[in-house]
Amino acid sequence: MRNMKLILAGIIIAGLAISILLLGPLFFSGVEEETVSTNDHPDWWKNIGGQNSQDSILERRSLVWNNNEIEDGTVPALFVNPVNYTGKFFTRGCRGMLEQIQLYLIGDGVDEITIRYSPHPCLGPVGEITIVPAAAWAWQAFVIEEMWNYDSLFIWVHAAEANVDLGYDLEEPYDAHQSGDAGATWGDLNLRQFTRAVYTGETPGDVPVSGIINNIPIPSISSAYKTHTVQLPLGVETDVFLIEGAGYNDLILLYVQAAVDSDQTYFRVYCDDVRSWGFTFRNLNTYGFTAATPSISLNQYGLGAACFATLTHKFEFRRSLRITAWNPTGAVLATAWAYPTLMR
Numbered sequence: 001m002r003n004m005k006l007i008l009a010g011i012i013i014a015g016l017a018i019s020i021l022l023l024g025p026l027f028f029s030g031v032e033e034e035t036v037s038t039n040d041h042p043d044w045w046k047n048i049g050g051q052n053s054q055d056s057i058l059e060r061r062s063l064v065w066n067n068n069e070i071e072d073g074t075v076p077a078l079f080v081n082p083v084n085y086t087g088k089f090f091t092r093g094c095r096g097m098l099e100q101i102q103l104y105l106i107g108d109g110v111d112e113i114t115i116r117y118s119p120h121p122c123l124g125p126v127g128e129i130t131i132v133p134a135a136a137w138a139w140q141a142f143v144i145e146e147m148w149n150y151d152s153l154f155i156w157v158h159a160a161e162a163n164v165d166l167g168y169d170l171e172e173p174y175d176a177h178q179s180g181d182a183g184a185t186w187g188d189l190n191l192r193q194f195t196r197a198v199y200t201g202e203t204p205g206d207v208p209v210s211g212i213i214n215n216i217p218i219p220s221i222s223s224a225y226k227t228h229t230v231q232l233p234l235g236v237e238t239d240v241f242l243i244e245g246a247g248y249n250d251l252i253l254l255y256v257q258a259a260v261d262s263d264q265t266y267f268r269v270y271c272d273d274v275r276s277w278g279f280t281f282r283n284l285n286t287y288g289f290t291a292a293t294p295s296i297s298l299n300q301y302g303l304g305a306a307c308f309a310t311l312t313h314k315f316e317f318r319r320s321l322r323i324t325a326w327n328p329t330g331a332v333l334a335t336a337w338a339y340p341t342l343m344r
Helices: 002-028 281-286
Strands: 062-066 078-080 086-090 096-106 113-118 127-131 138-148 153-160 165-169 176-178 187-189 195-200 211-213 216-218 221-223 226-231 238-244 247-256 266-271 274-280 296-300 307-311 315-317 320-326 333-343
Touching: 062 086, 096 113, 127 138, 138 195, 153 195, 226 238, 238 333, 247 320, 266 315, 274 281, 281 296, 281 307, 315 320, 320 333
Parallel strands: none
Antiparallel strands: 062 195, 078 165, 086 153, 086 176, 096 138, 096 165, 096 195, 113 127, 113 153, 176 187, 211 216, 221 333, 226 333, 238 320, 247 307, 247 315, 247 333, 266 274, 266 320, 296 307
8 A cells, every 4th residue: 555655656746747847938937939940040941060051051241351340430540541552461261242342441532542352462453443432431342243252352552542541550460461563572561451341142161272163163264355556666665555463365466557667576575574475577587487387477577568476375474464565766556466364
């Protein structure tokens, strides 16, 4: 009989314990249970990791910054008219839809500032944007709205007119860069330049330096076209045109109009300011180049006549491609065409 009472008491206690576990939250908790999903966590997403994890499905919108939390209207501790070729390098986490680059600026509503950007220092510009800053301290936007397929982003001031000032932070660690040779090399600058980049669709994870990701080649490239005609002054090497960027060019056309000693016109090709090719039409003819010669073809030639040459040699460059012309004895009209493939 005593054992039966103990068994019955045990059953009652176990039943009470189960009831508390099941019904307790309804009586003892004043906090409502959270819903299963939110706007950022759709019902179809289940956190099981792997390829279909949250980071790979949901769009992430983010800001990379160097701003010391400065807000519009605040006068920065240091501000100057920005020196050309000063910039900020964001080394990681920059791949995604690049909506804007922002600098903390003040202007006069008239003067302009131009920035350029690329994946890293010592590379020619992938893009260039000019704005007229407003006459108040604010984060002022350089609108881009393009896909950026690189993990890093380097932003620098290319040119700024007199009435534009840029804010800087004097707090360490310093992280600005400055170039004294038009971007060929970059040294440290003991300042922090107020710079931000605004992203939508940020893509987490690293990417290789080169290769194919989802059928997108890295680095991304696109074709371009450039032509210009110049009147050559007597005996002076003159720029026909300059292409700034990184890529290669495997088709250049060179032409000079008929004139006294036109055949002595000397064309030169510079890659990153290093002379990569140069010849006169007369020398090409002397050395046996013809319209059928591969790589360098002399399509049309005559003493004092119109001369035309085609270069299909592949010229590769990291910052710039420049074509110049020179005539030692007379002024002539020189024209060049180029069809580069540039990093984008």
